[in-house]
Amino acid sequence: MRILILGGDGYLGWPTGMHLSAQGHEVLCVDNYLRRNLAREEDSEALFEVPNLHQRAALWQAVSGKELQVRIGDLCEWDFIAAVFQEFQPEALIHYAEQPSAPYSMKSRHAAGETLRNNLTVTFNVIQAVEAYAQGCHIIKLGTMGEYGTPNIDIEEGWLEVSHKGRQQRFLYPRQAGSLYHTTKVMDTDLLWFYVRMWGLRVTDLMQGPVYGVETHENKGHEELYPFFNYDELFGTVINRFMVQAVAGYPLTVYGKGGQTRGYLNIKDTLQCLRLSVEKPAKEGELRIFNQFVETFSVNQIAEKVQASGARLGLKVEVKHLPNPRKEMEEHYYNPVHSGLLELGLKAHPLTDSVLDEMMRLIIRYKDNINRDAIFRGVKWKK
Numbered sequence: 257m258r259i260l261i262l263g264g265d266g267y268l269g270w271p272t273g274m275h276l277s278a279q280g281h282e283v284l285c286v287d288n289y290l291r292r293n294l295a296r297e298e299d300s301e302a303l304f305e306v307p308n309l310h311q312r313a314a315l316w317q318a319v320s321g322k323e324l325q326v327r328i329g330d331l332c333e334w335d336f337i338a339a340v341f342q343e344f345q346p347e348a349l350i351h352y353a354e355q356p357s358a359p360y361s362m363k364s365r366h367a368a369g370e371t372l373r374n375n376l377t378v379t380f381n382v383i384q385a386v387e388a389y390a391q392g393c394h395i396i397k398l399g400t401m402g403e404y405g406t407p408n409i410d411i412e413e414g415w416l417e418v419s420h421k422g423r424q425q426r427f428l429y430p431r432q433a434g435s436l437y438h439t440t441k442v443m444d445t446d447l448l449w450f451y452v453r454m455w456g457l458r459v460t461d462l463m464q465g466p467v468y469g470v471e472t473h474e475n476k477g478h479e480e481l482y483p484f485f486n487y488d489e490l491f492g493t494v495i496n497r498f499m500v501q502a503v504a505g506y507p508l509t510v511y512g513k514g515g516q517t518r519g520y521l522n523i524k525d526t527l528q529c530l531r532l533s534v535e536k537p538a539k540e541g542e543l544r545i546f547n548q549f550v551e552t553f554s555v556n557q558i559a560e561k562v563q564a565s566g567a568r569l570g571l572k573v574e575v576k577h578l579p580n581p582r583k584e585m586e587e588h589y590y591n592p593v594h595s596g597l598l599e600l601g602l603k604a605h606p607l608t609d610s611v612l613d614e615m616m617r618l619i620i621r622y623k624d625n626i627n628r629d630a631i632f633r634g635v636k637w638k639k
């Protein structure tokens with residue numbers, strides 16, 4: 257298939273590009289380096305440098321013999337995205353191209369405004385480009401489990417059957433996001449659902465939990481093909497952050513009581529979920545929603561696991577409970593359904609001791625690159 261990866265330079269986009277290329281698909285990765293530029297502006301560079309997208313594509317070709325196409329440009333620009341669609345004629349697209357940091361989106365009025373503008377404009381342009389140039393193209397969109405928040409009832413996969421005064425209707429599951437970034441994802445879903453109803457688009461919206469890890473089947477033994485590994489408060493996800501803190505001798509930064517529970521997955525499972533979604537597409541006129549994670553942990557449980565991994569490798573890891581800079585429940589009910597992707601064939605990789613220790617060993621090798629000042633900044637949800 258011809259598959260367009262929007263945000264193809266990113267933490268998830270680049271490994272997805274290689275994975276689908278390895279499966280024999282024709283892949284075009286598009287990016288405007290927003291992530292790299294923001295990380296540089298904020299002095300939140302990744303643990304190790306990664307080559308630019310053109311260089312990565314050449315490295316991948318040398319390793320695999322497969323060609324992966326690249327375009328650099330801003331998907332908020334209609335002329336650019338229209339040209340990409342006209343030229344490539346995608347049969348499926350994976351839309352990763354958003355500003356993905358919750359703390360960044362809460363940092364300032366400017367950052368919030370840019371997150372809102374960028375994320376919604378890209379989603380809107382994607383919908384318009386599919387309708388104008390690639391009708392029938394399957395849109396696979398990355399949402400987040402954060403769209404649901406932490407309701408006091410079970411979280412279903414995207415939809416809720418409501419009985420009211422003796423009548424029934426299926427609605428999008430009620431969503432109450434906990435940051436401006438997560439709210440843009442809710443708005444994306446609404447936009448997609450609107451155009452599914454109006455124009456009969458074919459859409460899969462993946463409500464993904466925080467991802468950890470860097471190694472995939474395609475980059476194993478080829479560190480030059482690893483994705484970004486961010487460990488700072490703005491762009492690092494919590495397991496990746498805690499692992500680097502452990503290696504740096506920086507007490508693990510648990511916010512508040514640490515009972516905040518979320519669904520996590522290995523980057524290898526992200527790739528499987530995306531491949532399965534491509535191979536088994538949504539129907540025309542369907543907004544298909546999956547909850548994309550493998551297991552749930554509280555922040556305290558993650559801190560304990562990282563501490564234990566550190567101990568196995570001879571590191572003494574402290575845990576510190578900090579006043580919570582975010583506005584969130586620190587103890588709550590959390591029981592999300594996540595059977596859809598398992599039914600499609602997902603073979604999950606759980607967070608085992610050996611997975612943690614392997615990541616820890618990698619980070620130890622790059623220990624000298626760790627910038628301790630970037631680890632914690634205390635971006636507050638409310639000034």
Ligand SMILES: NC(=O)c1ccc[n+]([C@@H]2O[C@H](COP(=O)([O-])OP(=O)(O)OC[C@H]3O[C@@H](n4cnc5c(N)ncnc54)[C@H](O)[C@@H]3O)[C@@H](O)[C@H]2O)c1
Pocket residue numbers: 262263264265266267268269286287288289290291292329330331332351352353354355356374378398399400401464465466467468484493
């Ligand atoms: N990483 C996670 O744990 C996680 C969890 C849940 C959901 N998600 C979602 O998955 C997607 C990918 O996440 P990621 O961690 O790879 O983030 P990322 O920032 O590494 O990747 C996104 C990529 O999109 C690009 N981009 C953004 N706006 C663009 C634009 N206007 N034009 C062209 N390119 C643009 C960025 O430069 C970046 O390379 C995001 O939408 C994110 O919200 C990620």
